[in-house]
Amino acid sequence: MDKDNEVVIKAGKSALHYWREVWRQRELFWILGKRDVMVRYKQTVLGVAWGVIRPLMTAMVMVFAFGKIAKLEQDSSIPYMLVVIPGVIIWLFFSQSLSQISNSIVGNGNLVSKVYFPRIIIPFSSLLVGLLDAMIAFAMFFVFCIYYQFIPSWHIIFAPIFLFLAYLGAFGAGLFASVLNVKYRDIAQIIPFVVQFGYFISPVAYSSERVRNEWWYPIYNLNPVAGTIDGLRWCLLGDFAEFNWQSFIPMLIFVAISVLFSIWFFRKNENSFVDHL
Amino acid sequence: MKAISIENISKKYILSHKKKKYQNLKESVSGFFTELFTSKDEEETKEVFWALRNVSFDIEQGDRIGIVGSNGAGKSTLLKILSRITEPTSGQVKVNGRMASLLEVGTGFHPELTGRENIFLNGAILGMKQHEIRSQFDEIVSFAGIEKFLDTPVKRYSSGMYVRLGFAIAAHLEPEILIVDEVLAVGDSEFQKKCLGKMKDVSSSGRTILFVSHNATAIQGLCNKAAFLQKGNLIKYGEVGEVLHDYMTSISKFQLQQNWETPEEAPGTDQVRIKNIEVVPEFINGSKNIDVRTPLKVNIEFWNMLESAHLNLSMFLYNMTGECVFNVGSQAKTFSKGLIKGMLEIPGNFLNDGSYYISVMIVKDTADPIFFMEDAISFDVADWREGTNWYGKWPGAVRPINIPVQTWKMDGLI
Numbered sequence: 001m002d003k004d005n006e007v008v009i010k011a012g013k014s015a016l017h018y019w020r021e022v023w024r025q026r027e028l029f030w031i032l033g034k035r036d037v038m039v040r041y042k043q044t045v046l047g048v049a050w051g052v053i054r055p056l057m058t059a060m061v062m063v064f065a066f067g068k069i070a071k072l073e074q075d076s077s078i079p080y081m082l083v084v085i086p087g088v089i090i091w092l093f094f095s096q097s098l099s100q101i102s103n104s105i106v107g108n109g110n111l112v113s114k115v116y117f118p119r120i121i122i123p124f125s126s127l128l129v130g131l132l133d134a135m136i137a138f139a140m141f142f143v144f145c146i147y148y149q150f151i152p153s154w155h156i157i158f159a160p161i162f163l164f165l166a167y168l169g170a171f172g173a174g175l176f177a178s179v180l181n182v183k184y185r186d187i188a189q190i191i192p193f194v195v196q197f198g199y200f201i202s203p204v205a206y207s208s209e210r211v212r213n214e215w216w217y218p219i220y221n222l223n224p225v226a227g228t229i230d231g232l233r234w235c236l237l238g239d240f241a242e243f244n245w246q247s248f249i250p251m252l253i254f255v256a257i258s259v260l261f262s263i264w265f266f267r268k269n270e271n272s273f274v275d276h277l
Numbered sequence: 278m279k280a281i282s283i284e285n286i287s288k289k290y291i292l293s294h295k296k297k298k299y300q301n302l303k304e305s306v307s308g309f310f311t312e313l314f315t316s317k318d319e320e321e322t323k324e325v326f327w328a329l330r331n332v333s334f335d336i337e338q339g340d341r342i343g344i345v346g347s348n349g350a351g352k353s354t355l356l357k358i359l360s361r362i363t364e365p366t367s368g369q370v371k372v373n374g375r376m377a378s379l380l381e382v383g384t385g386f387h388p389e390l391t392g393r394e395n396i397f398l399n400g401a402i403l404g405m406k407q408h409e410i411r412s413q414f415d416e417i418v419s420f421a422g423i424e425k426f427l428d429t430p431v432k433r434y435s436s437g438m439y440v441r442l443g444f445a446i447a448a449h450l451e452p453e454i455l456i457v458d459e460v461l462a463v464g465d466s467e468f469q470k471k472c473l474g475k476m477k478d479v480s481s482s483g484r485t486i487l488f489v490s491h492n493a494t495a496i497q498g499l500c501n502k503a504a505f506l507q508k509g510n511l512i513k514y515g516e517v518g519e520v521l522h523d524y525m526t527s528i529s530k531f532q533l534q535q536n537w538e539t540p541e542e543a544p545g546t547d548q549v550r551i552k553n554i555e556v557v558p559e560f561i562n563g564s565k566n567i568d569v570r571t572p573l574k575v576n577i578e579f580w581n582m583l584e585s586a587h588l589n590l591s592m593f594l595y596n597m598t599g600e601c602v603f604n605v606g607s608q609a610k611t612f613s614k615g616l617i618k619g620m621l622e623i624p625g626n627f628l629n630d631g632s633y634y635i636s637v638m639i640v641k642d643t644a645d646p647i648f649f650m651e652d653a654i655s656f657d658v659a660d661w662r663e664g665t666n667w668y669g670k671w672p673g674a675v676r677p678i679n680i681p682v683q684t685w686k687m688d689g690l691i
Contacts, residue, residue, distance in 0.1 A: 010369035031401040114384040116361035271364040
């Protein structure tokens with residue numbers, strides 16, 4: 001038996017070959033993700049159709065509230081629906097990933113207290129559900145493109161990057177919350193609140209051009225969703241939404257710092273999860 | 278080759294006892310806010326609880342270890358540390374080889390998913406690769422006996438089917454080290470037999486097993502070594518029979534006699550009270566301890582406080598796994614108030630070696646048990662044999678020498 005197989009269990013030290021172990025158990029990542037997807041629409045009449053209904057309703061309500069009532073559509077040279085959908089795609093993906101990740105450890109408490117595997121696989125695997133919904137929302141965008149006879153920009157090839165950045169943003173914040181949630185269930189109260197009102201402070205239903213000249217714009221950009229939505233609009237709408245470095249750079253910094261910090265924080269605490277569950 | 282070496286493992290839990298400070302809602306609201314802004318409240322008392330304390334032992338590859346101990350002895354904590362679910366407060370464990378732990382049957386089963394989907398899910402959670410599960414799939418299904426319900430959500434399963442499926446998946450894991458906790462406590466006896474058989478197969482293939490169970494027979498049958506934990510300390514580690522004996526001794530106070538001077542302090546009811554109960558060995562050939570050859574006399578004395586009672590005395594003999602070896606009773610007779618004595622003899626060369634318990638029941642009118650004294654006496658029968666080269670455990674609940682097997686040569690050629 002090779003020496004590599006030896007595992008030393010002792011206080012304050014997670015496994016030496018942590019990431020290698022994560023890699024070895026990558027199948028578990030798929031299986032857990034697949035489970036979340038499969039379970040999602042079990043015993044529903046409409047099934048996967050909900051994946052279309054949610055973004056569609058959200059986008060329609062926002063077009064109505066922001067476009068028609070607040071009359072923002074007057075400034076838009078393209079159908080307002082097309083401006084809103086990229087925002088909705090990112091926002092739903094971000095908020096869903098954030099809720100899933102932050103609840104992942106407590107929600108899978110039965111696994112955490114009965115079997116060992118690198119715990120970080122659980123929050124990682126929360127990606128898949130949101131990703132599937134994002135794909136469906138993308139398909140919806142193309143249907144609207146055909147309807148409005150709009151040709152998306154070639155920038156669309158960069159869209160996966162922004163989707164991934166949105167995920168990392170949710171992962172950084174959510175992972176930190178998931179660790180705290182184990183000990184302080186207050187987090188479970190805060191997250192729905194953030195999800196409920198977060199889209200007002202992100203350029204979901206309006207273009208960030210409207211707030212770009214305000215003095216508080218740099219603070220506004222601390223919200224990582226702003227940068228990713230700007231980015232996705234640039235990908236999908238091309239000339240109608242210019243690339244915004246002002247929000248892109250703070251978003252990158254936020255994502256890098258939050259992900260690294262959260263992973264450190266998670267690893268530091270993961271071995272004591274079971275004592276608090 | 279060491280599979281697991283456990284070095285000075287301790288695990289500490291802090292229990293905090295909060296006193297009830299507030300009597301009404303107003304007080305608790307204001308109390309909450311003062312607590313929020315003051316650093317620490319003094320009324321919380323903390324108690325340190327050691328679930329495990331300086332436990333060390335080595336497990337060789339291929340060993341089948343049984344872990345015994347009463348509730349709260351630290352068995353589950355030890356398994357949790359070994360299976361890396363929680364970490365020790367101090368000390369370390371070195372594990373060599375692929376390990377799978379089964380602390381619960383059907384971990385991670387999702388009620389909404391079908392049996393088929395859950396096999397893959399649970400297998401992956403327990404550390405199986407997808408292709409391994411696929412290659413064992415049919416065997417798992419037939420072991421669990423759920424062929425017809427493969428595409429039914431497990432929430433519609435009976436609890437027996439659920440457990441069978443869970444065990445079937447786990448049984449088809451092929452780890453080098455398998456950790457099992459009390460899973461045999463569930464399921465019907467047929468299935469338990471199947472589980473034990475499967476675990477025997479696993480162990481005979483040279484894999485290391487750690488097994489926690491309250492079922493001493495299962496541990497005796499399956500394990501070659503055992504560890505006895507008590508209040509977080511390792512009391513004994515070694516050959517399974519010796520450890521089980523110590524464990525059994527510790528949970529039963531071994532004694533050949535119990536005696537009470539007056540009816541006031543004696544155990545019993547208003548109707549009868551036990552005065553004396555004892556086992557008297559009739560040692561032969563100058564031996565000093567009870568072995569399989571020793572005849573035993575059991576004396577029971579009790580006070581009858583009923584005027585004219587139709588009573589009989591019944592005695593139960595249990596072996597150490599709690600099975601009743603036999604139950605015998607006296608003829609019912611009418612007694613007046615006073616001290617009554619009963620006696621019986623267990624012949625030598627009848628009981629097998631092991632630990633035994635005696636319980637006594639006093640029955641009124643041949644139907645109404647008025648007092649049952651459980652585990653009143655316990656004693657140990659040592660092994661003794663001659664004319665054999667077999668030194669393993671002699672099988673059987675009893676070892677009656679007066680049922681001889683006869684052999685003779687018959688006429689005829691082969």
